[in-house]
Amino acid sequence: MPQLPTQTQVVVIGAGQAGLSVAYFLKRFQLEPGVDFVVLDRGPGTGGAWQHRWSALTLGSAHRVADLPGMSELGLSFETADHHRPAKEVVADYYRQYEEHYGFHVFRPVEVMSVFNRGADLVVNARVPDEHDPDYREEIVTRLLVNASGTWRTPFVPYVPGIREFEGTQIATNGYVSAEQFRDQSVVVVGGGTSAIGFLLELEGVAAELNWATRRPVVFSEDEKLSMEGGVRAVAEQDAAARAGRPLPSIVHGTGVAKTRRIAAGIERGLLVERPMFTRVEHNGVCWPDGSFTHADAIIWATGFRPELRHLAPLRLHNIGGGVTVENGAVVADPRIFLAGYGPQASTIGASRAGRAVARQVVAALG
Secondary structure (H helix, E strand, O other): OOOOOOEEEEEEEOOOHHHHHHHHHHHHOOOOEOOOEEEEOOOOOOOHHHHHOOOOOEOOOOOOOOOOOOHHHHOOOOOOOOOOOEHHHHHHHHHHHHHHHHOOOOEOOOEEEEEEEEOOEEEEEEEOOOOOOOOOEEEEEEEEEEEOOOOOOOEOOOOOOOHHHOOOEEEEHHHOOOHHHHOOOEEEEEOOOHHHHHHHHHHOOOOOEEEEEEOOOOOEEOOOOOOHHHHHHHHHHHHHHHHHOOOOOOHHHHHOEEOOHHHHHHHHOOOOOOEEOOOEEEOOEEEOOOOOEEEOOEEEEOOOEOOOOHHHHHHOOOOOOOOOOEEOOEEOOOOOEEEOOOHHHOOOOOHHHHHHHHHHHHHHHHO
């Protein structure tokens, strides 16, 4: 990897959907990649968080993956891609072609450890590969920062009494590799979204016993593709929370889960029947609200993610309620910081579309 520049106008953290969307529009607005703006990504390859997902997740079974702006210029679209291939492979391949076509020169693997003030400028402290020092750091001084670090490394696991006493396996969504991890085991899957449902479908016939727990009843949409009305409502809820600096609500809670033929078949054969959330975890299982007990060898927490903002802690952007107040991607507490892929932009419903809005504000801030 070439050495990082020591100074630039804009640093974009993350080369997933949100980061690449912003980079595309920054270039459209006449900023030169690698000179006027720099894109950093901690992943070893292209594809953002998709490169880390499990191989059994195909484009056909995943949430709809939106095309990046300008992707049609390459003759590529996720709508016409092979929906039987692993999503991680397709997304990584398309993103690689996209980065090369637009010449973004993404620096990877680069992990941003912290961002702090140095006078009127910001300093990005990043860990970069070095054969002699595993914690070698370099710094980039920048005027503005676009944070598009996503959520993949910060899964949310709700507290349940006894959770630390469990002696079996506990993983979150980002720890799932394949159903074979749980062959012949009694597994409890927690969560009301497509990841939880996908795990149940994959584990059927592999795990010895499956139980599904959700914190609220699952609402299935009869349309195989989520309705526009539900998507607009979910984005509006996310936007209101971001503007108010509140914790962000679940997108799935607003849209429901699309009832694909595969999911409908799972419901019909009695696999996809949720139970109310268990009230306590014992060392060898879970206790349900009706007083019954289920032995468990493993618990899979498919309970969502939280924005990864720990590297921004020195800037003290959080408000008293613990959230970050954001309006149209701009952080109210610090006009030098923009959050892309946050709040209403955090799903494929809004991330690409928001790239233009964030990039336009960045260019205006540069003067």
